[in-house]
Amino acid sequence: MTPSSAVLAIDIGGTKFAAAIVAPDGEIHRAGRIATPPTADADELWHTLSSLIDHICEGESVSGVGIGCGGPMTWPGGEVSPLNMAGWRRFPLRAQLAVRFPGVPVRIHNDAICVAVAEHWRGAGKGTRNMLGMVVSTGVGGGLILGDRVIDGGTGNAGHIGHVIVEPEGPACGCGGRGCLEAVARGPAVAAWALDHGWRPVTPEIHDDAYREYGSATARRLAADALIGDEIALAAMARAGHALGLAIASATHLCDLDLVTIGGGVSQAGAPLFGPLEVTLREHARMDFSRRLHVVPAALGQDAGLVGAAALVLAGDRYWSPGDGPWSSGDGSPGE
């Protein structure tokens, strides 16, 4: 049994639920994950999550609940409509969990913000005060830490680096706009560009559920082919890296960052992605304050979302700003 000040962390992805008991030092003591059937309705999804939670919490007493969930959502109220989980539309996830865990804080944030928080709290960003934590996989997301505190923005949606514009006349984006970083650099877009330009995969097909979550399997094969020198694969990764460099240059000019961390499946392409990214970034970020920026791979891997969700409670002074409200006590009464 873990200390009673441990919290329950929940990570709601597009295709899976994950949950864990997280100790005050950020260490994961017991974790589990379960795939979600794509056709599940709201009740089925809730019961699937409840069962996972019952299993993880058996014999544990938790002092709070932190949730990372794909957007959009109302925030901090926590009615969620995760893009890739059609069964939940304005589902009152936070309120439901507050009923299940009365008397303790139950707090939710965007999953990409949780990843950034985790990298800042316990990962590659530890010790910096101003960073952007990015995830480049099937989408491109992020979270901002400025002045040592998470930045929420007006509706909890700050950090959407994936929709910084890198090609004003570029490809249509899922957001309804055009030329967003995500439209160019998300795994499926990079792979589609390569296929369009004649790429024929060399690396064998990969079967692993993790790839569904952290970038498409095709993008993984593309990354592998780039590493063994396939020219079209290299060109595709260079194009994505260029787009990332432009968006990061814009971001550091606007926010005067110390550090950018990049995780997610596409980021594991390594030098074929990070090399062109650096070239473009250094071409565009020329003032003293922007030249000092470092871009590094994320340190925490797939557990980052859980660690960051836990930090909403365990390090709320830096990562939770809404003040008193039902998210503080877990039962709808103000304060704790």
Added chain:
Amino acid sequence: MTPSSAVLAIDIGGTKFAAAIVAPDGEIHRAGRIATPPTADADELWHTLSSLIDHICEGESVSGVGIGCGGPMTWPGGEVSPLNMAGWRRFPLRAQLAVRFPGVPVRIHNDAICVAVAEHWRGAGKGTRNMLGMVVSTGVGGGLILGDRVIDGGTGNAGHIGHVIVEPEGPACGCGGRGCLEAVARGPAVAAWALDHGWRPVTPEIHDDAYREYGSATARRLAADALIGDEIALAAMARAGHALGLAIASATHLCDLDLVTIGGGVSQAGAPLFGPLEVTLREHARMDFSRRLHVVPAALGQDAGLVGAAALVLAGDRYWSPGDGPWSSGDGSPGE
């Protein structure tokens, strides 16, 4: 005589010094300005500023000093090297003023950040918690307020919206990069584009020192010609508006803003600039959280820099974050 809790505000522009006594409510009680000779050396500049201060402070007792100054500078230490004031290079402006005003806080920030602070404290952004305050004139600058507090970034340089990239292969920028908003939308660039495309000014030449500071006189004539329907002038303003719309869309995706305020000479072009800006912004900002953004003209005019500089002291809880240091006491000793 104003209340003893009033502060001295100083605004260091490219071509002038301004100073004022500002009351706790943000009202300016006594103000003056003086042009700076472009060839003045460090001592001449300091004596010119000292004389202005002596005049403004005569018979007044001030409880602090707030300074807005063009960058670059070390921050919060306040050694300044304003781009358009060659006589000051790493001039210890804050320290010199701390000697002149012992025992009171002496605080400095980028002039564009001071303008944003002023609009948030007393201008068009009053009551919002997340805003970008922009100045579009001979340069394009800005400041960010997020979560009701000014954002400094790692070196006091957050808010450089002018260097968000809007045309990756676009014109060279003074910063050393390429395709920055400033390279496209600063007054002289807009006017140069129009002249290159055959514009022949219709509106008579304007002679007013204020135009030197807040956008070039030529850009003012261009704006006036656009308002009377000159087609090339309209196209030039539309191009600038388009660039502004792109940068603002990127900024609100990254920071989840409630409001953008735009001041400075070029912004006074009105509909020929703001119309195309809105069209581009709405094309690219399509998610619920970014559609809610409002873009409005700044409310405060030329005194904004002074009001914002005063707020560094008068409302330091929101607009001054570095904590204790020589900027708190004015005499190099820690704390107050």
